[in-house]
Amino acid sequence: xxxxxxxxxxxxxxxxxxxxxxxxxxxxxxxxxxxxxxxxxxxxxxxxxxxxxxxxxxxxxxxxxxxxxxxxxxxxxxxxxxxxxxxxxxxxxxxxxxxxxxxxxxxxxxxxxxxxxxxxxxxxxxxxxxxxxxxxxxxxxxxxxxxxxxxxxxxxxxxxxxxxxxxxxxxxxxxxxxxxxxxxxxxxxxxxxxxxxxxxxxxxxxxxxxxxxxxxxxxxxxxxxxxxxxxxxxxxxxxxxxxxxxxxxxxxxxxxxxxxxxxxxxxxxxxxxxxxxxxxxxxxxxxxxxxxxxxxxxxxxxxxxxxxxxxxxxxxxxxxxxxxxx
Amino acid sequence: xxxxxxxxxxxxxxxxxxxxxxxxxxxxxxxxxxxxxxxxxxxxxxxxxxxxxxxxxxxxxxxxxxxxxxxxxxxxxxxxxxxxxxxxxxxxxxxxxxxxxxxxxxxxxxxxxxxxxxxxxxxxxxxxxxxxxxxxxxxxxxxxxxxxxxxxxxxxxxxxxxxxxxxxxxxxxxxxxxxxxxxxxxxxxxxxxxxxxxxxxxxxxxxxxxxxxxxxxxxxxxxxxxxxxxxxxxxxxxxxxxxxxxxxxxxxxxxxxxxxxxxxxxxxxxxxxxxxxxxxxxxxxxxxxxxxxxxxxxxxxxxxxxxxxxxxxxxxxxxxxxxxxx
DNA sequence: GAGTGATTCGAAAACGTTATCGATACCGAT
DNA sequence: ATCGGTATCGATAACGTTTTCGAATCACTC
Numbered sequence: 001x002x003x004x005x006x007x008x009x010x011x012x013x014x015x016x017x018x019x020x021x022x023x024x025x026x027x028x029x030x031x032x033x034x035x036x037x038x039x040x041x042x043x044x045x046x047x048x049x050x051x052x053x054x055x056x057x058x059x060x061x062x063x064x065x066x067x068x069x070x071x072x073x074x075x076x077x078x079x080x081x082x083x084x085x086x087x088x089x090x091x092x093x094x095x096x097x098x099x100x101x102x103x104x105x106x107x108x109x110x111x112x113x114x115x116x117x118x119x120x121x122x123x124x125x126x127x128x129x130x131x132x133x134x135x136x137x138x139x140x141x142x143x144x145x146x147x148x149x150x151x152x153x154x155x156x157x158x159x160x161x162x163x164x165x166x167x168x169x170x171x172x173x174x175x176x177x178x179x180x181x182x183x184x185x186x187x188x189x190x191x192x193x194x195x196x197x198x199x200x201x202x203x204x205x206x207x208x209x210x211x212x213x214x215x216x217x218x219x220x221x222x223x224x225x226x227x228x229x230x231x232x233x234x235x236x237x238x239x240x241x242x243x244x245x246x247x248x249x250x251x252x253x254x255x256x257x258x259x260x261x262x263x264x265x266x267x268x269x270x271x272x273x274x275x276x277x278x279x280x281x282x283x284x285x286x287x288x289x290x291x292x293x294x295x296x297x298x299x300x301x302x303x304x305x306x307x308x309x310x311x312x313x314x315x316x317x318x319x320x321x322x323x324x325x326x
Numbered sequence: 327x328x329x330x331x332x333x334x335x336x337x338x339x340x341x342x343x344x345x346x347x348x349x350x351x352x353x354x355x356x357x358x359x360x361x362x363x364x365x366x367x368x369x370x371x372x373x374x375x376x377x378x379x380x381x382x383x384x385x386x387x388x389x390x391x392x393x394x395x396x397x398x399x400x401x402x403x404x405x406x407x408x409x410x411x412x413x414x415x416x417x418x419x420x421x422x423x424x425x426x427x428x429x430x431x432x433x434x435x436x437x438x439x440x441x442x443x444x445x446x447x448x449x450x451x452x453x454x455x456x457x458x459x460x461x462x463x464x465x466x467x468x469x470x471x472x473x474x475x476x477x478x479x480x481x482x483x484x485x486x487x488x489x490x491x492x493x494x495x496x497x498x499x500x501x502x503x504x505x506x507x508x509x510x511x512x513x514x515x516x517x518x519x520x521x522x523x524x525x526x527x528x529x530x531x532x533x534x535x536x537x538x539x540x541x542x543x544x545x546x547x548x549x550x551x552x553x554x555x556x557x558x559x560x561x562x563x564x565x566x567x568x569x570x571x572x573x574x575x576x577x578x579x580x581x582x583x584x585x586x587x588x589x590x591x592x593x594x595x596x597x598x599x600x601x602x603x604x605x606x607x608x609x610x611x612x613x614x615x616x617x618x619x620x621x622x623x624x625x626x627x628x629x630x631x632x633x634x635x636x637x638x639x640x641x642x643x644x645x646x647x648x649x650x651x652x
Numbered sequence: 653g654a655g656t657g658a659t660t661c662g663a664a665a666a667c668g669t670t671a672t673c674g675a676t677a678c679c680g681a682t
Numbered sequence: 683a684t685c686g687g688t689a690t691c692g693a694t695a696a697c698g699t700t701t702t703c704g705a706a707t708c709a710c711t712c
Binding site (some may be wrong): 336337338339340343350351352355374375377378379380441 | 712
């Protein structure tokens, strides 16, 4: 910056004003300085800016892992950030079930404190929100975090899914749920039970089990369900990953979907349209959720008054993994 | 930091030494200071550190867009970075074909100069490498960039794919290539031509066309090829995305894969195993490429002497999208 | 031509670190 | 006692910005 100042024949103070568009510098000077900045290819040092002004115009989005779900969110978020004047940085907290939580939490806190103005978190990782640092949670960890939140209507979606299965004539419906410390997983299970109860169908506790939201863990649970003497005729999987995993397991056991078993998922990740058979599922508007969370974060930083809990609607997407029960 | 210093009864200089593990502070003092750091939850300011020492222990990885290809790379990279003492930040350069290139380039340059110690770039975006800033390119833009590079053997992989099709008895083989300014795209086309020539089969120029590496653009090209009076019996698509797109187009035209048309892809993104029929393709070890590029970057920063061009092998993955030509 | 207000600019402090280097204390040996 | 050497520690100057505030200039007005 002092280079710029020298060659433009002004002081660093003036250069700073020009860079930040502050009032109080003559038009002629502005142009001259901008010219020099362009020629010299000057870029302000983020570190120094942050140090002095506690503002970097950089936002973070923290995901547990790079998988389809978070990737969709990222797409939406990075589309929203374009043109907002902010820069978006994504980081993964490491493994989902992760080992080195301590280390990750620490380095995360470091970034937060000093280098980004706010963050969207898409992971159960708890983060202590320092003063002046904004964070919004997507699909958050259970419990009264009090954080601004973006999610979809998991409960209603689960009711949708279950009702669809019921309407097809299924009565023995199994459920593979996510980790119970995930709010979304609990809501989906609750929606499932509600729909069953409303239809007057008793749920057999032996065929609702925790499977986790990840491919491998769900596979084990699916295998358990399907080897039961009187196996379910339909399964509502807690998310698409476990639904896909369930279909794999079914196939490997000689069962064909949807003839021998109906499967419905939740999320509508892009993969769901590709698998064979294409997966019937509940759509969450993932990209839109990503975009909304970023918009919320930006508004929060700007101090605009607004609703800090956004719930987006879910929708049934009928494809080919379910059929009527004879 | 001065808070820590005060409550521990030492100077900030000593605290700094403790934080960085420098020699020259008594064991007792180290422990006391660490105790206080822990109690106060002190975290060093990245900005200030960067400002003073020009080192942040943060690495960046820049992708054009969050799609399956780069997501796999990200996975590999974030796995490799764990335990290395570095933190990894991902950013998307915005849209692949992107509008606001200028703005992106600028903010990218800002990050580079001040906030990260080095970067892996997975995009044709050119980046001027300032002094002391290391970058390694994955699957890089064409031309003699001189950058350290990680890629896979695109040429050999294309030969593999073409030979496979030839061995199945196909002679009318079409090729949908990527943007010609991508080195990988050119190499794949070159490999295709080489294999054809070696087999003594003439390539019909009307059935090798640029389709781009993206779903939508490839669909158009695929449609053109398949409506030709004597359409190809097999298509070697430049990457999996366009292969999948080609299968979609074929299906929508009433053609069944592989009976009426064989399709082979390139990359082996996870989706390829899921589509119907499962896609035969050439595997690039994407996660490994991500990991290797990060390792290379770290080594470069550490100043270790090593080979700066890494080429990983490709492999034929036979699934169900190709069959013998009658 | 002196006074007034508006405009434009720059000197300097501060942000939170790290590196240098001199100061101090302590130890054993002469 | 004095001294040389070691271990330990702290004062201080940077690093590149932003911000405040006073100084300087200028254009007017009476």
